[in-house]
Amino acid sequence: MSSITSQQADFPAWYQDVISKTELADNGPVRGTMVIRPYGYALWERIQGELDERIKAAGAQNAYFPLLIPESYLHRESEHVEGFSPELAVVTHGGGRELEEPAVVRPTSETIINAYFAKWIQSYRDLPLLINQWANVVRWELRPRLFLRTTEFLWQEGHTAHASAEEARDYAIKILQEVYEDFMVHVMAVPVITGRKTARERFPGAEESWTCEGMMRDGKALQMGTSHELGQRFSNMFGTTFQTPEGVDTHVWQTSWGVSTRLLGALIMAHGDDYGLRLPPELAPIQVVIILISPDSTIEATGMQLMQELKEAGCRVEMDSDTHTSYGRRVTNWELKGVPVRIEMGQRELDTGNVTIALRDTREKQSIPVTSTVTVVPKTLSSIQHGMLKQAQSFRDEHTYPATTLEDAAEKAIEGKGFATIPWSKVGDKGEERLAESGLTVRCLVTEDGSLPVGMDEKDLLAIIAKAY
RNA sequence: CGGGAAGUAGCGUAGCUUGGUAGCGCGCAGCGUUUGGGACGCUGAGGUCGCGGGUUCAAAUCCCGCCUUCCCGACCA
CATH class of the missing domain: 3.30.110 (Translation Initiation Factor IF3)
Known part of the structure; x- marks a missing residue:
């Protein structure tokens, strides 16, 4: 296996190399589409799980709306349609004949969800209505890049309706901070700046957009998640009204918010180094890999027992017993994949009663007694998590200049x-x-x-x- | 969509200028030897030379069109 381009030599090439060599994703056959491979999807599932938990804790419920939206829905909000029309995929034929009304493949679901909110909401007692959906969306991109900007991508989109502007704003900010920022900082170990978008950078149809911005290791910014305060624009256009306790018909105030598979791009670029991915333990699908150095039944039995104990201690552990492949190759491969802790198990460990643990973030190795592994490894994972956040924070601070x-x-x-x-x-x-x-x-x-x-x-x-x- | 670069086996590439029917490295498969930082030997499989058209006795090579990828812009999660 050839090595990857160094970050310094060519950062975009490094990014491509990491994605292909770690088997995260491939380009799809249609321009801008992507195939997410098992390791990449495992990361996405970890992201989904962590976010879904937080979204539900914020009170939202999951639902699912159709992929195809009547074209006319988009036209109901002028800024919205202006913002999205250049990148729409439109279905004009179905069942072998031309459709009476073309359907757009959703670029986002504000419009269709509003059509149903209008139906479901009658009274202030129906509010707030807090809905989230996990879905794919399509935005025809001119310059695609795996994870960062693909024509089809996976995301969650939250859509809520509230009885007052203040409540809607508070909820948009709650999502930004308690769901997105918390996840990015504490799970992804990416420090983010939360702020307000300027009018120019705002979501089409929003009154305010709030964002989480991360710094990648080439110093560029990446918008990692946004939360929008939509005001009454969509409810005006879709007639989404409720009766107040006083009996007054009022349009609801709304929010929408989303994060996408772009977060995988953030993860790669915020932490990766010239040896490949570096995954924060909280997010890593595999936190610990135990490498059996050579084929030997005692070594294997000891390794298996260690794996069992670590699993019981709550670690996500995998065993590498592929002794047919050379030690060096396997080590390089696990480093490439960014697994936070590597445990080496061989004759030396059996003889001395110590195991070697190697940390992916700093590439340091330590020797610890086999018997203390189960207590040391979880602590090590936690210190790697903090170390990675701290390192990313220092990097950002060092590359931030007051002017x-x-x-x-x-x-x-x-x-x-x-x-x-x-x-x-x-x-x-x-x-x-x-x-x-x-x-x-x-x-x-x-x-x-x-x-x-x-x-x-x-x-x-x-x-x-x-x-x- | 504008400017630049490039498409030859899974990946990286030679061959193209000067047309003559495709080579190398890595990877892959089998067997054996190895095993503490990208192992080695032997044997073997794998190619519509991005796609379409043209020129020619003959095209990876020359000409035209298209597609895809990467970089820089405009657009965006």
């Missing part, structure tokens, strides 16, 4: 390969246009202390400027 003028910010973001921060009052819509000329965008707006700006006057905010995926 005072627009030119200064642009230069620092480009030269320093990272984020530049500058008072939003120095940028504005005109400034965003100028930044775009050098390939930069305002990723989001935050308060001066970096927290989420809720209902604050824009003039006091700080803009995060960066190149973005």
